[in-house]
Amino acid sequence: MKAEERREHIARLLREQPVRVEEMAEAFAVSPSTIRRDLQVLSDEGAVVRTYGGALSAAPGEQPLHERERLALAQKAAIAEAAEARVRPGAMLLLDAGTTVGALASRLASWTGITVVTNGLTALDALADSAGVELVALGGAVRHVSLGMIGPLAEGALRAITVDTVFLGADGVVAGRGVCEGTAEQASLKRLMVEQAREVCVLADASKLGRAESNWWTPLDRPWTLITDSGATEEQLAPFRARREVAVTVAVP
Structure with a gap:
């Protein structure tokens, strides 16, 4: 899987739930450092918000309660x-x-x-x-x-x-x-x-x-x-x- 494609998958995954770096590394069969680089790219693009050990979706505005x-x-x-x-x-x-x-x-x-x-x-x-x-x-x-x-x-x-x-x-x-x-x-x-x-x-x-x-x-x-x-x-x-x-x-x- 190419890096750009993997980052698209990561962004979609994070819209559904918070996921930790280690879980994403296992899911995409790459190293945790690779996932951290992907998250940094997505963070720079405004697609996600970095947290300790993982990330959250950065959808515009506060997520509705539902x-x-x-x-x-x-x-x-x-x-x-x-x-x-x-x-x-x-x-x-x-x-x-x-x-x-x-x-x-x-x-x-x-x-x-x-x-x-x-x-x-x-x-x-x-x-x-x-x-x-x-x-x-x-x-x-x-x-x-x-x-x-x-x-x-x-x-x-x-x-x-x-x-x-x-x-x-x-x-x-x-x-x-x-x-x-x-x-x-x-x-x-x-x-x-x-x-x-x-x-x-x-x-x-x-x-x-x-x-x-x-x-x-x-x-x-x-x-x-x-x-x-x-x-x-x-x-x-x-x-x-x-x-x-x-x-x-x-x-x-």
Whole structure:
């Protein structure tokens, strides 16, 4: 297979799901260094975004939620299971919008005696028929690309609430810096979520670790827990493990 043809295949593959360098090297019967050169060419062309150990599709704009729901399903399921293990009976929880947190919401549908506050339409849908969960919608303006509610209405409602644990999603998470999002409104709401919670958990699959392409940030300058999947390399995890304020949980599918 010629290099140009291989790169076209790689770009198509990454539109479907994140893939690590070693997996692509095995799939295309070439060395990891060859794949890294291919990814660099694709990155220079704007076709992909490089991450630690792999790459993501760089399709214009943020991927719609219905597309992201098909990515990294096993990883998100494992992260959701690990996050559920942190939930205690009678807890009041705050769930962010997004597909990984949405996977946690689906697991919580069988619980009784907990309260879930959320700005995510995915979480609301997952929990709407659960008689045992008291469900509170923050309200606000809906971002159709992520099906999350943001803005002053959501923030005003959140200021009247404190919760035991917040489960955050993110476009990317960087040790010592925080989580990033595509808009100022998303980052602002996340900052308030962090302030109103006694415990902070960030749910992020391996492709999000060290990723900083989005421009708006929510600092994490207090103790918090990162829950990621077993695809994360030691190189990715090392900056988080080195921070005294971060506890790292690696979920195995």
